[in-house]
Amino acid sequence: MERPVFELGMIFKSSQIFRKTVRIHVILDTRPIQLVKNFGKKVKYVCEKPCEWRVYASPMKKTTSYQIETILNKHSCMPTFNQLQINSTWIAEYYEKEIGMNPTWHVATFHKKIFNDLKCNISKYVVYRAKIRALMKINGTHSAQFDQVWDYAYEVKRVLPDSIVKILFKDPEPETESGRFMRMYVCMGPLKYAFTQFCRHLVGLDGCHLKGPFGGQLLAAVGVDSNDGMYPIAWAFVESETTESWTWFLQFLA
Ligand SMILES: [Zn+2]
Incomplete structure (x- = not known):
């Protein structure tokens, strides 16, 4: 969908997806096009200028899909800087x-x-x-997604009972009466088991910044497996990398 190219016989899941694709195509192509109205269920687009460019799609039998049945993918008009789309x-x-x-x-x-x-x-x-x-x-x-951290912790422990999931909330403030999510530590049971049984006795620790609207940092503990590959053991989302947050992470890891 980043740079769609049309071909005869191409199938789209719905007429909406076909329309959306045409829109991206013409915007990137910098040409003005218009929808031809009153064609029942068929969707027909032509160039606004006196130009041969056209693409028509019709509904396929017994599905909601649309298929390109006519296409002439060459403009004889000039590009435009004023894209109304x-x-x-x-x-x-x-x-x-x-x-x-x-x-x-x-x-x-x-x-x-x-x-x-x-x-x-x-x-x-x-x-x-x-x-x-x-x-x-x-x-x-x-x-x-942050609203679902408790459900996530519950689900991990239900499916993999040996797992450890710890969530830290800041106490509710009197004026808002709601707590604030601070940290989450995750160690999946099977990863823990395989690390103790099959990996070398070596643990690497590192943290990295998280991109996104709330920032925060990701702390991770990795081991080395028998194939010399990195092996994830446990990870945590924390507000920032500090001695206190590392201590919090390491006490669960230990
Ligand atoms: Zn044209």
């Missing part, structure tokens, strides 16, 4: 991964990147709204 919702979705990796990107940097990638004229305001939209979605999903 691009809006903040589209940019937010297309660049979601990159925004998630670079949440502190300045709007000007992001604007320049979009111009270089897509060769289109869009305002900085549209870029600003796209960034906000993407970050709201990313942070939302991250928060929702």
Whole structure:
């Protein structure tokens, strides 16, 4: 979906996915296209300019899939800088991964990147709204995942009873009445067993920064297996790498 190329007979899971793909294709192709209306269930796109480019897809029997039945993938028109297909919702979705990796990107940097990638004229305001939209979605999903840490711990211990999962919460503050997630230590039972039985008696420790809206650091203990490969023993998410957080990690590891 990053750079779709159409071919005759290509199948899409639904008409929505076909439409989405056409949109990405024309934006990257910097050409104006339009949907031809009133064709029942068929989806037909043609070039807005007097130009032969076209792609038609029709529903396949007994499924929701769509298949390209007509395609003429060459424009005789000139590229355009004014892409009406691009809006903040589209940019937010297309660049979601990159925004998630670079949440502190300045709007000007992001604007320049979009111009270089897509060769289109869009305002900085549209870029600003796209960034906000993407970050709201990313942070939302991250928060929702932190909500599930207790379920995760319970499930790990249910499936692998010898496992150790420890969660540290900061006590609730009087004004918010809700605690704050601080740390989580995980050591899966089978990994622990295999380390003691089959690995060399050597433990490596290291920490690294985590990218994402909440930051934090990952502490890890690894061993060396009989094939000279790294062998994960236990890991922990902590707020930062300090003597106190390492001590917390190591007491469980021991
Ligand atoms: Zn054209």
